[in-house]
Amino acid sequence: xxxxxxxxxxxxxxxxxxxxxxxxxxxxxxxxxxxxxxxxxxxxxxxxxxxxxxxxxxxxxxxxxxxxxxxxxxxxxxxxxxxxxxxxxxxxxxxxxxxxxxxxxxxxxxxxxxxxxxxxxxxxxxxxxxxxxxxxxxxxxxxxxxxxxxxxxxxxxxxxxxxxxxxxxxxxxxxxxxxxxxxxxxxxxxxxxxxxxxxxxxxxxxxxxxxxxxxxxxxxxxxxxxxxxxxxxxxxxxxxxxxxxxxxxxxxxxxxxxxxxxx
Amino acid sequence: xxxxxxxxxxxxxxxxxxxxxxxxxxxxxxxxxxxxxxxxxxxxxxxxxxxxxxxxxxxxxxxxxxxxxxxxxxxxxxxxxxxxxxxxxxxxxxxxxxxxxxxxxxxxxxxxxxxxxxxxxxxxxxxxxxxxxxxxxxxxxxxxxxxxxxxxxxxxxxxxxxxxxxxxxxxxxxxxxxxxxxxxxxxxxxxxxxxxxxxxxxxxxxxxxxxxxxxxxxxxxxxxxxxxxxxxxxxxxxxxxxxxxxxxxxxxxxxxxxxxxxxxxxxxxxxxxxxxxxxxxxxxxxxxxxxxxxxxxxxxxxxxxxxxxxxxxxxxxxxxxxxxxxxxxxxxxxxxxxxxxxxxxxxxxxxxxxxxxxxxxxxxxxxxxxxxxxxxxxxxxxxxxxxxxxxxxxxxxxxxxxxxxxxxxxxxxxxxxxxxxxxxxxxxxxxxxxxxxxxxxxxxxxxxxxxxxxxxxxx
Numbered sequence: 001x002x003x004x005x006x007x008x009x010x011x012x013x014x015x016x017x018x019x020x021x022x023x024x025x026x027x028x029x030x031x032x033x034x035x036x037x038x039x040x041x042x043x044x045x046x047x048x049x050x051x052x053x054x055x056x057x058x059x060x061x062x063x064x065x066x067x068x069x070x071x072x073x074x075x076x077x078x079x080x081x082x083x084x085x086x087x088x089x090x091x092x093x094x095x096x097x098x099x100x101x102x103x104x105x106x107x108x109x110x111x112x113x114x115x116x117x118x119x120x121x122x123x124x125x126x127x128x129x130x131x132x133x134x135x136x137x138x139x140x141x142x143x144x145x146x147x148x149x150x151x152x153x154x155x156x157x158x159x160x161x162x163x164x165x166x167x168x169x170x171x172x173x174x175x176x177x178x179x180x181x182x183x184x185x186x187x188x189x190x191x192x193x194x195x196x197x198x199x200x201x202x203x204x205x206x207x208x209x210x211x212x213x214x215x216x217x218x219x220x221x222x223x224x225x226x227x228x229x230x231x232x233x234x235x236x237x238x239x240x241x242x243x244x245x246x247x248x249x250x251x252x253x254x255x256x257x258x259x260x261x262x263x
Numbered sequence: 264x265x266x267x268x269x270x271x272x273x274x275x276x277x278x279x280x281x282x283x284x285x286x287x288x289x290x291x292x293x294x295x296x297x298x299x300x301x302x303x304x305x306x307x308x309x310x311x312x313x314x315x316x317x318x319x320x321x322x323x324x325x326x327x328x329x330x331x332x333x334x335x336x337x338x339x340x341x342x343x344x345x346x347x348x349x350x351x352x353x354x355x356x357x358x359x360x361x362x363x364x365x366x367x368x369x370x371x372x373x374x375x376x377x378x379x380x381x382x383x384x385x386x387x388x389x390x391x392x393x394x395x396x397x398x399x400x401x402x403x404x405x406x407x408x409x410x411x412x413x414x415x416x417x418x419x420x421x422x423x424x425x426x427x428x429x430x431x432x433x434x435x436x437x438x439x440x441x442x443x444x445x446x447x448x449x450x451x452x453x454x455x456x457x458x459x460x461x462x463x464x465x466x467x468x469x470x471x472x473x474x475x476x477x478x479x480x481x482x483x484x485x486x487x488x489x490x491x492x493x494x495x496x497x498x499x500x501x502x503x504x505x506x507x508x509x510x511x512x513x514x515x516x517x518x519x520x521x522x523x524x525x526x527x528x529x530x531x532x533x534x535x536x537x538x539x540x541x542x543x544x545x546x547x548x549x550x551x552x553x554x555x556x557x558x559x560x561x562x563x564x565x566x567x568x569x570x571x572x573x574x575x576x577x578x579x580x581x582x583x584x585x586x587x588x589x590x591x592x593x594x595x596x597x598x599x600x601x602x603x604x605x606x607x608x609x610x611x612x613x614x615x616x617x618x619x620x621x622x623x624x625x626x627x628x629x630x631x632x633x634x635x636x637x638x639x640x641x642x643x644x645x646x647x648x649x650x651x652x653x654x655x656x657x658x659x660x661x662x663x664x665x666x667x668x669x670x671x672x673x674x675x676x677x678x679x680x681x682x683x684x685x686x687x688x689x690x691x692x693x694x695x696x697x698x699x700x701x702x703x704x705x706x707x708x709x710x711x712x713x714x715x716x717x718x719x720x721x722x
Binding site: 087114115118119122123143144145146147148149152153156157194195196197200203206207210211213214229231232233234239242243 | 264265266269273276277284285287288292293295297300302303304305306307308310311313314462
């Protein structure tokens with residue numbers, strides 16, 4: 001279902017309200033900033049060193065479909081390989097995805113290095129259902145002889161995948177169109193979640209029982225399992241949150257954390 | 264069950280799994296992804312010639328032996344080109360500066376400027392300025408563009424990948440290789456560049472050890488000494504090209520010595536700090552066609568001119584300072600006082616004093632050395648000295664042993680004050696700044712003491 005009457009209008013200035021917010025997630029160097037620039041027309045330098053987009057970068061664009069117009073805010077999250085919060089970038093990304101307010105997260109996959117991209121995507125699936133996948137660099141992958149069965153992959157992940165070329169803007173309108181359908185609830189997304197090995201599963205169940213007894217309000221949290229996994233890993237931030245029985249308390253502390261926490 | 268008890272329970276599980284609970288979770292995720300990818304992705308033999316060539320080159324460069332071979336030969340080649348080319352430009356520049364000096368002396372005589380003032384301006388300020396420019400500009404103008412070229416080509420990240428295993432063994436980060444290469448340009452910049460290392464412990468290691476890579480303030484000294492004193496050791500009257508090749512190899516050896524101490528210190532720090540989990544992926548950018556204009560811009564404007572201007576600003580007060588020392592006959596007592604200390608380490612008083620004067624910038628070592636040697640002997644007529652070699656060998660009694668000691672000291676000694684300040688800004692810790700300053704200095708003195716008293720003495 002390609003979008004026939006879609007149009008992306010960049011460099012918009014006079015708008016009164018923001019309809020929806022998009023979060024861009026991806027590994028470093030997968031073309032996050034390129035897609036961001038294509039959509040917003042804002043002049044953001046595209047670097048090659050990992051960690052170039054450390055600060056939060058925002059932009060706006062308008063999406064016209066048939067007669068309707070929508071103003072989108074788009075947030076370019078730092079490029080990360082995981083959201084285990086080892087680094088400031090990972091922490092920023094994780095906290096935003098877990099606690100921040102946005103309507104959809106576009107996860108950019110690198111078609112030439114799909115496994116690395118999916119490791120991140122799987123972790124994002126655990127903290128939010130509001131996701132869509134953009135398969136970037138499909139031209140480069142083709143050149144390298146990598147053939148991806150997008151339909152099948154989509155089926156397995158249970159998340160819509162749109163192949164794009166961020167450099168030229170190929171298929172980006174369809175990506176936004178699909179994202180819009182998900183935001184509006186026309187398409188329901190329920191990503192394939194991580195299923196731990198059975199021996200781990202038993203431990204998870206046990207700790208989950210204890211935690212929900214200690215903090216009953218968390219029982220209906222959609223991402224309780226993710227929280228339990230982090231506690232098992234010894235994630236200090238999440239442990240602190242649960243201890244205080246408040247998932248937002250640590251946010252401020254995180255912001256003011258020094259660059260070198262051991263010093 | 265209260266929260267503490269829950270945590271204890273978690274801890275028990277963790278111990279039960281030998282602290283590999285986290286790895287188990289990540290492992291399970293990778294397995295799941297592999298299963299998904301197995302029947303959705305297919306790798307075909309690409310017919311694209313470029314891809315094939317890239318794969319071959321990558322295969323060679325990222326293999327252990329191939330990578331080290333490429334790294335060492337590239338570095339030797341770059342340094343060889345630098346030394347050979349720099350000789351010519353240096354000579355050309357010193358001739359120009361010499362004729363300007365004659366002109367300045369003549370005009371000050373004509374204008375009847377008091378000799379004290381003209382000596383201050385010419386012997387103090389002009390001399391140190393011209394020395395800094397003629398010794399430093401040529402190697403920088405050649406070395407930096409070549410280095411930026413490799414950087415732009417995408418070769419350096421591959422070398423970092425190659426170094427990863429080596430650095431992992433000592434508990435450091437593969438990206439440290441990149442920050443060390445930035446350190447070749449300037450250690451202060453190298454310290455700032457450690458921001459690309461996200462894990463705190465590894466970053467601290469990279470900050471403290473960056474100083475073992477000779478910065479561009481030290482390259483000219485190293486190049487000069489290896490050309491003047493070490494190359495003739497092996498080939499007294501060989502042709503100049505071979506001579507500079509030997510000098511280049513001596514420089515590569517000094518980089519390897521720096522690398523050796525980097526690894527040892529890294530190991531020491533990583534062992535003494537409590538383990539902080541770290542996880543990272545090194546990645547290789549695609550090969551790119553280097554942009555020549557950008558190379559010339561970034562290497563000439565950003566680096567060469569920037570570093571040279573810094574050296575020039577530093578040289579003026581330092582030149583004035585040395586001139587005052589000489590003029591009021593203060594340098595001789597200071598040097599005499601420092602000499603026994605220097606002798607312990609195979610150096611002398613002038614070298615120690617020069618390094619004290621050069622605390623703000625390593626660039627000042629050469630001009631300080633030359634000015635202190637010539638004036639310490641109360642020798643005013645500088646005209647007679649045709650070459651730096653003569654000054655050092657006649658008035659400093661330099662031989663290859665002293666030269667070798669100075670080279671080692673240059674590689675291992677403490678960082679300059681700019682770098683020290685940068686380290687403080689990056690770590691916000693007086694303790695680690697002090698360690699980063701004093702540790703290299705004590706290593707330098709220890710190595711020189713052992714070398715001179717146990718080895719060189721008997722040669």
